[in-house]
Amino acid sequence: AENGTHPDIIEINAANETHVEDIRDLIDRSRLAPMQGTHKVYIIDEVHQLSSAASSALLKTLEEPPENVIFILATTDPQKLLPTIISRCQRFDFTKIRTDQIQHHLLHIASEENIQMDDEAALMIAQLADGGMRDAESILDQCASYTSDHIASEDIDRIYGLTGVDEKIGMLKDILNHDLPSILNRTKSYEEKGIDLQRYTDGLIEVLKETVVYSSTGKPNLLKLLDEDTAKELSEETDVQSCMHMCEKLIDAKTKFRTSGSAVTCFEVACLAMAVEDSTVYPAEKHACINTEMSMNTKPVKHTQNTEDIEKPAVMASDLEPKPEPVQKTVTVPAEEKAVTEPKKTVSASKKIYRDETITLSAEEILSILVQCDKPSKASDEQMLEKLSDDKKLEDRKYTALLQSTAVGASGTDCLLLIAGAVSAKRINEKKMNRELYFFLKEQRNTDKMLYAVTKEQYKEATELFVKRMKDLPEPMKIEKYQKAEAEKEETPEEKTLKLFGKNNVEVI
Numbered sequence: 001a002e003n004g005t006h007p008d009i010i011e012i013n014a015a016n017e018t019h020v021e022d023i024r025d026l027i028d029r030s031r032l033a034p035m036q037g038t039h040k041v042y043i044i045d046e047v048h049q050l051s052s053a054a055s056s057a058l059l060k061t062l063e064e065p066p067e068n069v070i071f072i073l074a075t076t077d078p079q080k081l082l083p084t085i086i087s088r089c090q091r092f093d094f095t096k097i098r099t100d101q102i103q104h105h106l107l108h109i110a111s112e113e114n115i116q117m118d119d120e121a122a123l124m125i126a127q128l129a130d131g132g133m134r135d136a137e138s139i140l141d142q143c144a145s146y147t148s149d150h151i152a153s154e155d156i157d158r159i160y161g162l163t164g165v166d167e168k169i170g171m172l173k174d175i176l177n178h179d180l181p182s183i184l185n186r187t188k189s190y191e192e193k194g195i196d197l198q199r200y201t202d203g204l205i206e207v208l209k210e211t212v213v214y215s216s217t218g219k220p221n222l223l224k225l226l227d228e229d230t231a232k233e234l235s236e237e238t239d240v241q242s243c244m245h246m247c248e249k250l251i252d253a254k255t256k257f258r259t260s261g262s263a264v265t266c267f268e269v270a271c272l273a274m275a276v277e278d279s280t281v282y283p284a285e286k287h288a289c290i291n292t293e294m295s296m297n298t299k300p301v302k303h304t305q306n307t308e309d310i311e312k313p314a315v316m317a318s319d320l321e322p323k324p325e326p327v328q329k330t331v332t333v334p335a336e337e338k339a340v341t342e343p344k345k346t347v348s349a350s351k352k353i354y355r356d357e358t359i360t361l362s363a364e365e366i367l368s369i370l371v372q373c374d375k376p377s378k379a380s381d382e383q384m385l386e387k388l389s390d391d392k393k394l395e396d397r398k399y400t401a402l403l404q405s406t407a408v409g410a411s412g413t414d415c416l417l418l419i420a421g422a423v424s425a426k427r428i429n430e431k432k433m434n435r436e437l438y439f440f441l442k443e444q445r446n447t448d449k450m451l452y453a454v455t456k457e458q459y460k461e462a463t464e465l466f467v468k469r470m471k472d473l474p475e476p477m478k479i480e481k482y483q484k485a486e487a488e489k490e491e492t493p494e495e496k497t498l499k500l501f502g503k504n505n506v507e508v509i
Contacts, residue, residue: 008034011043020053027061030069040069047073048080055082062088096131099123105133106140116150124156128199161196165225168203169234175246175275176237183275187268197263201254207234208243208250215240239421244401249274277423361429364474366454366462369416372476373409381407381415384445399440402428408459413479414450418459428453438482450479 012026026042034040044050050058062071062085073089075081103119103126110117117140125143129136139160140151147155157163167186174182190197206225213222214231223231253270260266361369385407388400402424409416419425427433434451441447454462498506 006036008037008040009043010041011045013045015046015049018049018051018054020051020057023050023054023057027057030061030066034068038068041072042069043072043074045074046076048075048077055085059085059088097133099126099131102126102129102131102133102136106136109137109140110151113144114149115144118152120153121151121156124153124162128156128160160199161194163190163195163200163203165203165207165230168200168207169230171271172204172207172234172246173237175271178275180272180275183271184268187264187271190267191264197267198254198257201250201257201267205247205250208247211235211238212240212243215243239419239424241402241404241419241424241427242421245423245427246274277426361452361454361458363458363462363465365477366416366452366458367466367469368474368477369414369452369479370409370462370466371474372411372414373416374411377410377412377415378407381410381447381449384441384447388445399437402433403437405453408454410449412449413481414452414477415447417451417453419453419455422455425453425455435482448481450481 010029012022017023030040030042032040044058059082065071073081073085078086078091103122106122106125107117107119109115110122121143125136125139128139143151143156143159146159153164171183171186174186190200210223210226211231211234214220214226214228215235220228220231226234249270253266256266257263385403385405388403403417405417405419405424407415408418417428419428428437428451437451438449441449441451494508498508
């Protein structure tokens, strides 16, 4: 039996013998007594590929099987079997073999066959096998035939078109640094080397996932692919929201590999899209525009805010409640320093801010928002943001993921969010996304407030400026909220009925 030559154990491949005649022949032979053992065992592999007639013929035998016959039905797709067949069987579901078990078994085989194999190479083969021991042994056999009795991780990379973790980290850093020439050079080299972009993309997603895990927990024992120093370095260069956004982009690109004419081009475009997403830095003067005593329905006249025009507001320093964060970079704002030394002037209270494609708040503008914040509004918004993570609606996930932040200031008209990374802050401040977030919170959370996102560096700079200018703070900013267009206004039941059936066909009572 161990040699696979026992006469009472018969294996049938249903992928080849799918017709009803084959099953009838099997049933006729099953009535014969066993030759050596006490039972005859029929193993039907890929049983889900049997035809309908063959399945019905097998069902009749399964209902009244011979006493000395055991049928073993093997399949990877049990839902394709007839429910009546499944109900007459004892079902055993086999799970994937753990990666570490496959790795240890491969090292044992290599030792028995006098093949030198690195632990890292065995782990890579185990990961490629995806829980299948037979696939792992096939890969090991192929690698042994291509190498000279010493299998290293570099050999597996070369044979299967893979890249190391360092290469994937290098690509992610190029994306974060917006280094387009380096990205193009890397993708070109992947094409020349025949790199498997499906697996390479999976590797990038794994690196991003472990960065998210380390950023969220700070526990190195949860890392499988990265070491602690690398994970810490990546978590300092980006944030959780940015990593999750990049994962979504890569997953979308991966689904298009098969339908696209060129997987390399599809992958290259995805990487370039992620790189340029936050590569353009817009000056604050271009996006923070002030309109004096003008309604929202009138086209605003844009001009840069005069940082010398400041007025002392009636607020206490304790209302601001600045939360000091580690300073990563120092930014000098000459205009604001000039405002400290020169005489102050008065600004009209009807000052309004308008948005272009993206708004980048200066330290002066952050101050003009913070000075009007109050503790009750801040506490209410913090509680609202904490509950957002419990939202399970599929259409809301892109909003709730972005809004997993901290409210550092809030009033009745606005909320200032502290965001860890510049990419996520920019996404929140984009006109289209900011408008969607505004109406999402208004409709789903009954919160009628404008959102402004700042990074740790921007908030740190603003709090330092607040302390420096205790007696010379700017006037509170007048917040102008979004207005729904006519097409977006919700129709009444009467308007919907008239629109559906026509005014001439409906009489309103």
